Amino acid sequence: GDSVTQMEGPVTLSEEAFLTINCTYTATGYPSLFWYVQYPGEGLQLLLKATKADDKGSNKGFEATYRKETTSFHLEKGSVQVSDSAVYFCALSPGTSYDKVIFGPGTSLSVIP
């Protein structure tokens, strides 16, 4: 069945470091891909999305490119801040009738000053 795999971390970076969180997926058809962010004690927020191959989603300095050939959707940011400390979830929507979204296990990121 459809699934999402991502590095579980925790990831600890110094402020202004480059961030990559790897995400790969398995799906039939043409899924939409998402990154969600969860700040401590809060619900999940949609960070960015891409709906077809080679699309690049971007928001708040984060980017991810939908790579169908490698079935990947890696999250990147050139210079992280302390305020980026959160848990990041990669997810896909296979496009079923009720838009079921399948989440990865989440990657915890801590950014230290």
Next chain:
Amino acid sequence: SQTIHQWPATLVQPVGSPLSLECTVEGTSNPNLYWYRQAAGRGLQLLFYSIGIDQISSEVPQNLSASRPQDRQFILSSKKLLLSDSGFYLCAWSVTGEYGGYTFGSGTRLTVV
């Protein structure tokens, strides 16, 4: 604009007591609704989803139940809580066919003591 409300924000309940968590969506009609649970330090577990009134599916067998008394209201219940029911409960909604992912509520932190 669409909003989702979830309450209460925190709840401490004794083992064996009943539970009722409520989620309402505003600004949209016939949303798909979801209940997720997130155990401490772990990923998301889909508990229930509903694509319409009286159309509720359970993903995982447990002592929880869900109801949808109105189009934009989704309730998570239990007759007798277990210690293992502790966790962070998240409600979410989506619209069929938009493939835009989910919008999450702010969550309820449930501690069963």
